[in-house]
Amino acid sequence: MPYTYYPGCSLESTSRAYDESLRKVFELLKLELHELTDWNCCGATMYMSIDGPLASTISARNLALAEPLGYDVVAPCSSCFTILSKTHRLMRENAEIRTRIGEALAPAGLKYELNLRIRHPLDVLVNDVGVELIRLQVKRDLAGLRIANYYGCQIVRPERGFDDRENPTTMDNLFEALGAVNVYFPMKVRCCGGMLMTTYPEVALKLVKDLLECAEENGAECIATTCPLCQINLEAYQGRVNARFETKFKIPVLFFTQLVGLALGASPRDLGFHRQLIPFEHKLMQLTEA
């Protein structure tokens, strides 16, 4: 089944490993992925806080470009996923907004007629392919790797989507089938601070510290994330957390697609493991040699 791929800005830079591993996993599962031509910014949080209607309109440009292709849109960044879904919902539920956006897009020869489904890749893997089918294609068991599954906020909220908003389990089920051990991680949907790391670092550092502490206390060997912002906050700022709170965290933070790709037999290089700031080499060697 083909999909339209909306990478989003982060997957071109700090989260390249997410882009690389996602493409690889889709390829190995024989899912066609067509990158949307000339996509623009989704109208994310920061845009939304300046000008809501304009944010929805530029967001709708993407939907208008994607609709004629006729495939579901895969948006791996939680923020893009939420904003694109939100634009679709606003247009569906509010006739005035629908008309205004329609009028803004029309002179450019674009229109959006509400026929798209916006999907997160985790949803695609679990619900379109299915955990069982993925398990049958495992080339390299995750051999008891202890994972803290971190869903973050915007993948399950505010919409009631493919998983529970308080206690999602899709990623846990997936990794269990791939041979990993899911550690108890009650903070799985707690916010990482998002862009507060830039604007109010003191607040964000505390949130990140709490998350790392929870993962470590429960014996996680790594944290699996579904979002670029969660990944960078939890990984790149561990040093600052350690300096600020006198802790000694050194927990690798991976994209869930990197781990799925590993189980499907892809080479670590193809999955962007060389881009990690906190080494995962030791575990990686154990897993790839087994």
Added chain:
Amino acid sequence: MRSIMTQEFQEDFFMSRKESELRSAFLEQVELIPGGHKIKQCIQCGTCTGSCPVSFAMDITPRKTIALFRAGEIESVLRSNTIWICASCYACTVRCPAGIKITDMMYAFKRIAMERKIFPKGLPVHALSSLFVSIVNKYGRNQEVNLLLRFGLKTNPTKLIAQIPLGWCLRSKGRVPLKSTKIKDRKQLSSIIRRVLSMRKTVQKPSIA
């Protein structure tokens, strides 16, 4: 819906002119949110504050924000750090027993504060957001390096220097592209943006008068 809401709230003659102007601007924003009228049904239970991961750092909690809005104190909400500390994680929204879209309400406050330039002192969030918007409007995509550099220079150049090691680290892992990303059809995007802005002028005039 709006006419009922505005009438009901604006009839309070104890309210200052500025406050009632802020109130109608806020209600106008809230009106665009599907189910936005539910803000009237707040039972002040505090589930929002209890669920909020960052309420510890706010000077007015989410529950109090609604109480102040009702009491005709929108300006103090706009001057608080609360709306800027909200990281938009939607924990409050999904738990609110009255179905109030609290996160969207925070966005509405943010936009009013931006428009009217009412900010708490030394607040960097709007600087970051404005830069983000100007980059996206120009190139169609966010350019992380460009954004953070300009933000740093504008707000705190010393802190920017402290970020160099991390930037270097990310760069060595190929995570900081030197080539700036942009869309091809920037002309189309800017014509769409211009159109939204010009429609706004014609639509909004009668409602101000």
